Amino acid sequence: MTLQELMKRRLYAVLLAAGLLAGCSGAKIYPDALPKNIHVRTETSNMRAELHIHRVDANCLTEYQGTVQLDKPSVEVGIPAGRQSLVAITFSSSSFLTGSSRSVRYDTLLTPRAGYNYDVTVSYVDRMYNVAIREIDSRKSSSREIERRSLKACSAS
Amino acid sequence: MLCCMPRNRQRLVLIAVALVLGGCGGMPKNAEEFRQFSDQRARVVGWMPGLVPKETFEVERPFREVSSTLQKKANECLNVAIQWATNMRSGVDTYKPTFVAGPTKAELHVQLRRSAVIEVGAPLDGAYRVVLDATPLAAKRTRIDLYTMSIDDNLLRRTLRGWALGDNLRCPDLTKR
Numbered sequence: 001m002t003l004q005e006l007m008k009r010r011l012y013a014v015l016l017a018a019g020l021l022a023g024c025s026g027a028k029i030y031p032d033a034l035p036k037n038i039h040v041r042t043e044t045s046n047m048r049a050e051l052h053i054h055r056v057d058a059n060c061l062t063e064y065q066g067t068v069q070l071d072k073p074s075v076e077v078g079i080p081a082g083r084q085s086l087v088a089i090t091f092s093s094s095s096f097l098t099g100s101s102r103s104v105r106y107d108t109l110l111t112p113r114a115g116y117n118y119d120v121t122v123s124y125v126d127r128m129y130n131v132a133i134r135e136i137d138s139r140k141s142s143s144r145e146i147e148r149r150s151l152k153a154c155s156a157s
Numbered sequence: 158m159l160c161c162m163p164r165n166r167q168r169l170v171l172i173a174v175a176l177v178l179g180g181c182g183g184m185p186k187n188a189e190e191f192r193q194f195s196d197q198r199a200r201v202v203g204w205m206p207g208l209v210p211k212e213t214f215e216v217e218r219p220f221r222e223v224s225s226t227l228q229k230k231a232n233e234c235l236n237v238a239i240q241w242a243t244n245m246r247s248g249v250d251t252y253k254p255t256f257v258a259g260p261t262k263a264e265l266h267v268q269l270r271r272s273a274v275i276e277v278g279a280p281l282d283g284a285y286r287v288v289l290d291a292t293p294l295a296a297k298r299t300r301i302d303l304y305t306m307s308i309d310d311n312l313l314r315r316t317l318r319g320w321a322l323g324d325n326l327r328c329p330d331l332t333k334r
Contacts, residue, residue, distance in 0.1 A: 098244065099243055100243045100244075101242070104237075104330045104332050123327070124330070128327035
């Protein structure tokens with residue numbers, strides 16, 4: 001590869017990264033329209049964390065609804081109750097110098113119940129990540145951990 | 158350095174490196190061979206900073222609990238395919254965990270297949286990177302033997318250690334080895 005080709009590739013990588021930063025990534029902001037039933041607490045170091053919400057229909061097909069930036073220690077989101085959603089959290093970073101990017105994703109099916117709140121703890125520290133979801137019944141002051149369910153576990157009805 | 162070499166020479170260097178790393182086809186084909194390979198390396202290489210080919214420790218947890226944690230976390234965290242790209246290259250790294258449970262022993266094997274690297278003599282699902290054996294010692298005590306391929310696998314080693322001890326159940330970010 002010639003130096004000129006290398007420089008061209010670098011330029012394309014920078015333009016692509018600039019495009020992504022300018023909002024051309026295809027990510028859309030998740031609408032703030034529903035009562036807040038999800039409380040996300042985030043702790044990350046040198047990584048960008050995002051929450052992506054997908055609607056899951058009766059045939060287990062997903063439809064992307066939008067993304068919430070987890071750029072504050074605490075964020076509240078409203079996800080439709082009584083309906084299955086696929087909730088995905090991504091941790092990502094990119095480097096202008098090397099033109100490299102990397103992303104790690106955790107997703108789970110979640111069907112919020114009406115009248116319940118969900119506490120989601122998201123952390124990325126020292127090259128390890130964790131996502132924990134607790135369902136909180138505020139009437140009884142009780143809570144339980146929600147097990148991760150992959151989309152493969154979804155069965156068409 | 159590599160970018161300035163003619164392409165044929167680059168290929169030769171890569172093949173030579175792959176042959177050396179692969180021991181000319183002597184890569185472990187299964188978990189038992191990997192254990193023996195790690196034992197031999199531990200004897201020959203001895204102690205090197207950051208490299209622990211084999212580590213043995215005991216945990217204050219019942220065998221069944223350790224076994225179920227390993228199975229649950231392996232399914233949750235290690236079934237991953239990582240697509241990566243730089244200005245120069247791209248590829249896919251595919252991890253494959255295998256959990257083997259028995260009444261007196263539980264095993265977790267982790268293999269890695271790298272599309273951008275020729276690993277001569279490696280199994281189809283990729284080279285063995287880490288193997289963990291758990292065996293019951295007493296009602297609430299379990300012995301752990303942890304075998305590691307290289308210093309690149311320290312994150313996996315640290316993760317499996319945390320799962321066995323039960324004090325760190327987080328998933329490793331395998332995009333950054």
